[in-house]
Amino acid sequence: MVAKFGDDTILHPLLDNETWCDVTGGVKKGRVFGFGSVSNPASLLSGTSSTIREPEDVYECVREQIHEEINMKAVELEAKHQQMREEIDAKAATLDAKSAQLEAQQKQMCEDMEKMYATMQSMRES
DSSP states (O other), X not given: OHHHHOSOGGGXXXXXXXHHHHHHTOOBTTEETXXXXXXXXXXXXXXXXXXXXXXXXXXXHHHHHHHHHHHHHXXXXXXXXXXXXXXXXXXXXXXXXXXXXXXXXXXXXXXHHHHHHHHHHHHXXX
């Protein structure tokens, strides 16, 4: 910062993106250390606009990045929620089918037992 803006630290901006990128190793895999994922890394390094002088500008930049990450997480969570709902619905349908099958088997067994009882009664009477 001293090399770029001079010895008077009062004249230094709160954050200079070019200096920050130089010190932290630059943009790697679309990310900048301390900023997280950057959708457009060139926007951090473009001309004089890369120098942020006001705390409000820093706040807005961080807020936008956090907002983007929250939106991406919300989309991921919604997709997982939908997948889980579909899996639960499929399992419920399977359980319903098995329950119906068991009820039919139980009914058939009761009918068979009634026939056997009737046969035994008629054999006993004869």
